[in-house]
Amino acid sequence: MNKLLKQLEAEESDLIETRNYLHLHPELSGEEINTLALISQRLTDMDIPYTEIEKGGILAELTNGIGGKTVLLRADMDALPVQESSCNLVRAKKVVSKNGGVSHVCGHDAHTAMLLTAAKLLRARISELNGTVLLCFERAEEGGGPGHSFGVKQILRYMDRNNIRPDSCFALHVDPRLDTGKLSVERGGVMAGSFGFEISIKGTGGHGSRPDLANNPLDCFTAFYQSLAAIRLRKISPYGLLTFSIPLVRTGTLGNLIDSELYFEGTARSLDIKSLEIFRDSFLNQLEHFTAAFGCEYRTELIYLEAPLCNDAEVADNARGVVKEMFGDDHYQAIEPNLGSESFADYTYRFPGAMAFLGIRNEELGSGAGLHADNFDIDENALKYGAGVLAGYALNELTDKN
Numbered sequence: 001m002n003k004l005l006k007q008l009e010a011e012e013s014d015l016i017e018t019r020n021y022l023h024l025h026p027e028l029s030g031e032e033i034n035t036l037a038l039i040s041q042r043l044t045d046m047d048i049p050y051t052e053i054e055k056g057g058i059l060a061e062l063t064n065g066i067g068g069k070t071v072l073l074r075a076d077m078d079a080l081p082v083q084e085s086s087c088n089l090v091r092a093k094k095v096v097s098k099n100g101g102v103s104h105v106c107g108h109d110a111h112t113a114m115l116l117t118a119a120k121l122l123r124a125r126i127s128e129l130n131g132t133v134l135l136c137f138e139r140a141e142e143g144g145g146p147g148h149s150f151g152v153k154q155i156l157r158y159m160d161r162n163n164i165r166p167d168s169c170f171a172l173h174v175d176p177r178l179d180t181g182k183l184s185v186e187r188g189g190v191m192a193g194s195f196g197f198e199i200s201i202k203g204t205g206g207h208g209s210r211p212d213l214a215n216n217p218l219d220c221f222t223a224f225y226q227s228l229a230a231i232r233l234r235k236i237s238p239y240g241l242l243t244f245s246i247p248l249v250r251t252g253t254l255g256n257l258i259d260s261e262l263y264f265e266g267t268a269r270s271l272d273i274k275s276l277e278i279f280r281d282s283f284l285n286q287l288e289h290f291t292a293a294f295g296c297e298y299r300t301e302l303i304y305l306e307a308p309l310c311n312d313a314e315v316a317d318n319a320r321g322v323v324k325e326m327f328g329d330d331h332y333q334a335i336e337p338n339l340g341s342e343s344f345a346d347y348t349y350r351f352p353g354a355m356a357f358l359g360i361r362n363e364e365l366g367s368g369a370g371l372h373a374d375n376f377d378i379d380e381n382a383l384k385y386g387a388g389v390l391a392g393y394a395l396n397e398l399t400d401k402n
Contacts, residue, residue, distance in 0.1 A: 001326045001392060007121050008388045015117040015387055016380045018042075020095045022109035026079030026102045030055070030145025035077045035112070039137050042116050046123045048135070055145070056154030059164075060135040062122055068131030071394045072166040072351070074344060075115035076108045076141035080372060088377035090366035105376040107174035107360070112137060114172070114383055118390035131398040134166060141343045148302070152343040156350070168315050169353035170393045171344050172386050175335070176368045178359025180379040182333045183389060185319045185356035186311060189271035193308035194341040195280045198265040198301040201291060205260035217262035218251055220294035224287060231282045240275045243339060244268035263301075269339045271308045280305060309345035311354035319354055322392040327385060333359070340371070358386045 027035050036058065043050045043060050050060035057077070084103035086096050097103040104110075119135050140150035159165070178184060201221055206214025228244060236242050246266035252259040268279045280303075291298045323332050335357060347353050361368035362379035369375045 004121060004388065004392055004395065005326065007124060008117075008384055008391075011117050011120060011387070012384050015113055015383050018116060019110050019113035019380065019383060022112055023095045023104050024098050026097050026099055026104045026109065028081060028102055029078040029140035029142050030150045032077050032139050036139075039077070039112065039116065043119070043135075046120055048119060048123055050135075051158075053154055053158045055139065055150045056158060057139040057151075058137040059155065059158065060119070061132060062119070062126055062129065062135065063132040064126050064129050066130060068129070069167040069397060070132045070134060070165070071397045072134040072136055072169040072347070072353075073115060073118060073390050073394060074136040074138060074169060074171040074347065075111040076138045076343070077112045078108055078140050078142050078145075079104045080106055080142055082372065082374055085374040088366035088375050089369055090363075093377050094380070103374070105373060106142070106371050107378060108141065110174050110378055110383060110386065111172070114386040115390060117387040118394070121387070121391040122394055125395070128395075129398045130400070133394045133398065134164070138343065148304075152346045156346060166351050168312070168397065169347045169351050170315065170319060170356070170390065171353075172356040172358050172389060173342070174360045174378055174382070174386070175338075175357040176361050176370060176376070177335055178333060178357060178361060180359050180362045180367075180382045181327070181331055181385045182359035183323045183327075183331055183356055183385060184333055184335045185316050185323065185354055186334055187313045187316045189308050189310050190337050190355060190357075191309035191342045191345065192269035192271055192337070192339040193273055193276050193345065194306045195268045195276045195283070196265075196302065196304045196306070197267070197283070199263070199287070200299045200301060201262045201264075201296050202299065203260055203262075203294070203296045206258045208256040208258060211258060214258040215295050216258050217260065217296055220290055220296045221249065221262050221264060223294065224290040227286050227290065228283065231279055231286075235278050235282050236275050240270065240272050242268060242270040242272075242275045242279060244279065269341065271337055273307055276305060306341050306343075307345045307349045309342050309355060310348055312348065312352040315352050315354040318396060319356055319389070319393050322396050323356070323389055326388055326392050331385070356389060358382055358389075
């Protein structure tokens with residue numbers, strides 16, 4: 001690994017520059033045109049062949065053609081519809097989005113930059129590879145883009161059509177819970193699956209002076225919402241973990257008019273797919289019951305179920321070994337699962353895989369705000385650790401000496 005560390009040191013300034021450029025020019029899910037162009041140009045400059053998958057992203061291939069195992073390394077690239085603050089927790093940020101209302105406050109700019117640097121490190125040692133490295137740059141991780149038709153599903157369909165089945169897959173996500181340069185990759189469930197819903201309830205509108213002549217969908221929703229807490233107690237194992245929330249409820253435009261329609265959306269999350277399935281089925285049964293009881297109808301605008309992200313034990317152990325060998329035991333720190341959801345779960349559901357978490361918290365620099373917060377920031381000194389582990393994992397799997 002000493003050779004890899006020397007290569008990494010030489011590439012660090014370019015790695016930081018790439019991340020900063022991407023941070024300045026964020027693009028929303030499904031709109032990552034310039035980001036795709038940058039990735040394509042960098043891969044072309046490195047003489048790495050690639051395919052742009054329609055609505056999916058880019059899949060590149062590094063191989064010397066002598067067979068062996070296949071390892072997939074993945075990064076996401078899209079930004080969020082969040083107006084970025086110019087300050088982090090304690091000071092002005094070094095770089096701030098130039099695109100109003102759009103920002104990389106989840107670290108996908110860092111993920112893309114780190115995988116591009118890992119690609120460069122691996123390209124320099126392609127003759128040593130006994131196998132193939134797939135470099136996967138995924139679009140629209142944040143919700144699937146317009147019509148939820150972009151992203152991982154398109155990539156996996158392409159892989160199925162072309163009989164691409166990696167022996168293992170590996171990714172990492174920046175994490176403000178960990179100090180800069182600390183890494184965690186645990187066995188089992190590390191990020192939650194989710195049951196998501198967007199639903200309209202239709203009743204009968206009326207004037208606020210005569211609620212008896214209306215059929216208020218808000219009354220129906222309120223009764224339904226109060227019933228959801230009981231699902232957790234009556235249906236879900238006490239040894240299981242499940243949370244739910246409905247952050248968005250929308251109805252009415254005036255204080256004296258009862259609207260005929262109410263719209264709401266939210267999610268339930270769990271590290272156990274069976275718990276999510278039980279909650280989903282009970283949720284829909286109770287929605288049917290309460291809308292009928294209140295003389296309303298409902299329409300599902302969107303329903304989806306996403307699997308939890310579960311790290312394969314062998315892949316996680318191998319990645320943990322790479323972290324310790326490259327950077328020392330003190331750079332490894334176990335953390336508890338994150339109940340956010342992550343599309344990388346779709347890969348680990350099909351192939352042995354693991355996601356590592358990279359610390360970016362630096363209290364002196366002011367990085368450490370939560371993911372998706374407008375004051376989210378990273379300590380750029382963390383980037384080299386992420387790029388190193390991505391390349392190091394592939395080398396560990398595909399070479400006898402690294």
